[in-house]
Amino acid sequence: MSPVRHQKPMELALGTAQQGHRGANPLVGAILVHGEQVLAVGHHRGAGSPHAERVALSSFAEARARGAHDGVDPAEAVLYTTLEPCRHHGRQPPCTEAILEAGIGTVVYGAPDPTPRAGGGAQVLSAAGLEVIAGVLDEQCRALNHRWLRAQEQGRPFVTVHLAQTLDGRIAAADGSSRWITSAASREHTHTIRERIDAILVGTETALIDDPRLTARTSDGALAARQPLRCVMGLREIPEQALLRDGEPEGHGWRRLATRDPGEALRWLSASEHRGHPVRHVLVEGGARVMAAFFAADLVDEVFVYQAPLILGAGPSSVGDLGITTLRQAPRFVLDSAESGPVRLFGTDVCTHLSPEPYPAGASGTSLTDTPDRSS
Numbered sequence: 001m002s003p004v005r006h007q008k009p010m011e012l013a014l015g016t017a018q019q020g021h022r023g024a025n026p027l028v029g030a031i032l033v034h035g036e037q038v039l040a041v042g043h044h045r046g047a048g049s050p051h052a053e054r055v056a057l058s059s060f061a062e063a064r065a066r067g068a069h070d071g072v073d074p075a076e077a078v079l080y081t082t083l084e085p086c087r088h089h090g091r092q093p094p095c096t097e098a099i100l101e102a103g104i105g106t107v108v109y110g111a112p113d114p115t116p117r118a119g120g121g122a123q124v125l126s127a128a129g130l131e132v133i134a135g136v137l138d139e140q141c142r143a144l145n146h147r148w149l150r151a152q153e154q155g156r157p158f159v160t161v162h163l164a165q166t167l168d169g170r171i172a173a174a175d176g177s178s179r180w181i182t183s184a185a186s187r188e189h190t191h192t193i194r195e196r197i198d199a200i201l202v203g204t205e206t207a208l209i210d211d212p213r214l215t216a217r218t219s220d221g222a223l224a225a226r227q228p229l230r231c232v233m234g235l236r237e238i239p240e241q242a243l244l245r246d247g248e249p250e251g252h253g254w255r256r257l258a259t260r261d262p263g264e265a266l267r268w269l270s271a272s273e274h275r276g277h278p279v280r281h282v283l284v285e286g287g288a289r290v291m292a293a294f295f296a297a298d299l300v301d302e303v304f305v306y307q308a309p310l311i312l313g314a315g316p317s318s319v320g321d322l323g324i325t326t327l328r329q330a331p332r333f334v335l336d337s338a339e340s341g342p343v344r345l346f347g348t349d350v351c352t353h354l355s356p357e358p359y360p361a362g363a364s365g366t367s368l369t370d371t372p373d374r375s376s
Contacts, residue, residue, distance in 0.1 A: 006108050006136045009033050009080040012041070013110075014140055017052070017082050019043045021339040022302050022355075023158055023196065024280035026145040028052040030081040032060050032104075034072050039063070046196055047281065053081050053095040057102045075105035082110045082141045084134070085125065086118035091277070096124045106131040110141025114152050146358045147301035156266040157198065157282045159294065160302040162190060165318040166310040171288070174314040176209075183347030186306040191217050193304070195224040198279040199269055201257070203290035204234030213243045214254075214285075228283065229274040230254035233265045233290060262293045292320035295331060303333060303354040306346065332357040 009031050017029030020043045028044040030052035040063065042055025050058070056079070063069055085095035085107065099107060107130055113119040126132045142149060151158045164182045165171055172178035180187070194200060194216035202212065216224040230244045235258060238245060244254055255272070257265040269279040284294055294300050324330055333354040335342035344351045 006080070006133065009038075009078070010082070010108065010110055010137045010141075012038070013080045013082050014137065014144060016041050016043045017144060018338045020045050020052075021196070022148065022336075023047060023160070024198065026083055026148045027338055028081060028083045030056040030079060032056045032077055032079050034069075034077045039069055039072065039077060048091045051086065051092055051095050053079065053085055054092070054098045057098050057104075061102070074103040077104055078106040078108060079104050080108045080136075082144060084109045084111065084113040084119065085121040086113060087121040087124045088117040090118070094121070096121045099125060099130070100128055104130065106133070108133040108136050110135070110137050111145070111149075114149060143358055147355055151301060156263075156270050156299070157280050158301050159266070159282050159284060159299050160193065160197065160304070161284045161291065161294065161300050162193070162304050162306070163291070163318045164190075164306045164308075166308055166312050168311050168313065169317050169319075170312040170315040171286070171318045172315050173312050178210075181310060182306045182308045183349045185346035186308075186349045186351065188219055189346055189351065190304075190306075191224065193283060194228055195226045197228050197281045197283045198274050198277070199229040199231050199272075199281075200283045200285060201231040201233055201265070201290070202285050203287050204232055204236040204238070205289070206285075206287040207232045207234075207238060207242060207244060208236065210286075211243050212285075213246075226275075227253070229269075229272070229279060231257055231265075231269070231282075233257040233262070234260060260293065262290075262297050262299050266299065288317055288320040291318065292322050295319060296322045298331070298356070300331075300356065302336065303352075305352045305354065307350045307352070309348055334358075 013029040013031045016031065017027040020027045024047040025044060028051065030042045031038060032040040040056045040059035042052045042059060044052045079099060085099060087094050087096045107125055113121065122132045122134060148158055164186065166181060171181065200214050202214065206212065214230040216227055218224055230253060232238055238256055246253060248254065250256060257268055259265055266282065269282060272279045284290065334357050336353045336355040339353065342353045
């Protein structure tokens with residue numbers, strides 16, 4: 001195949017990748033092709049689930065077991081994947097191992113894997129005698145995961161933010177009443193995300209005023225099987241009777257992050273473990289000053305905005321003062337088509353899925369301690 005002929009299958013792989021959801025692991029899509037025939041497709045559904053290459057190869061193997069593709073020699077098939085196949089044992093076995101076991105002859109990938117442990121799969125496959133072609137639609141493949149790549153470069157967890165607000169951006173009325181601004185359907189979606197993250201974070205003011213449990217719950221109100229590490233960021237102490245403590249000492253399901261610096265909080269979390277795994281995906285749920293700190297430091301990688309059809313006109317805003325004095329300094333976001341699309345309805349609420357606008361090619365971005373300059 002010529003490089004031009006590689007582009008269409010890689011475009012299909014890019015589209016398939018967006019069926020997954022963002023978080024600790026990148027979005028990845030894989031397409032297995034023989035000539036002009038697509039044999040199998042696969043995408044990565046998130047941390048702990050099979051990688052896209054394994055999904056596609058398993059689908060191909062299952063089809064062959066049913067008698068399909070009998071005339072296909074795997075050595076003549078081409079596996080397209082948006083990210084370099086991994087070579088390490090993590091929550092899943094290495095994709096290089098699956099590719100070699102399947103007898104695939106050629107692998108074409110888009111972006112290299114920048115992580116020290118997983119990267120280098122291309123060399124493993126080449127050394128085993130496979131034809132490996134790198135960099136097809138590299139720019140598009142990098143753009144697909146530009147914030148995940150930034151989190152890897154900075155050595156920090158991926159950060160998702162939830163904003164549940166009225167049409168005028170309020171999270172409570174002037175008297176402090178806030179339950180419930182958004183619909184039950186919105187809250188149910190929030191809990192599905194809580195279940196798949198590693199840690200959930202709020203500020204001490206939210207912890208003291210709202211006294212949240214910060215648990216993941218099923219639609220019937222029961223505790224979900226998978227629970228996040230419950231974190232409070234701030235300098236004030238957390239009362240013994242706080243619901244998020246669940247009667248447990250610190251370090252047993254919850255943690256106080258005694259700082260007002262979001263970069264420092266993420267550094268602490270990146271050095272932590274929960275359920276035997278590193279903390280690699282953090283959900284920030286409030287309050288306004290904590291939200292502002294994360295946005296101002298350019299540490300927000302993904303946003304879900306749940307907007308209820310209400311107008312209050314007064315009351316606290318969902319995001320505090322960012323120190324922005326002119327429009328050109330404002331952080332900009334783009335619609336994110338991952339998961340189930342950029343705009344969804346949950347009951348009477350509109351949920352908008354957003355990601356920060358990608359940096360120009362070659363831009364280095366910011367560090368965990370730098371405040372971004374968006375004026376240019």
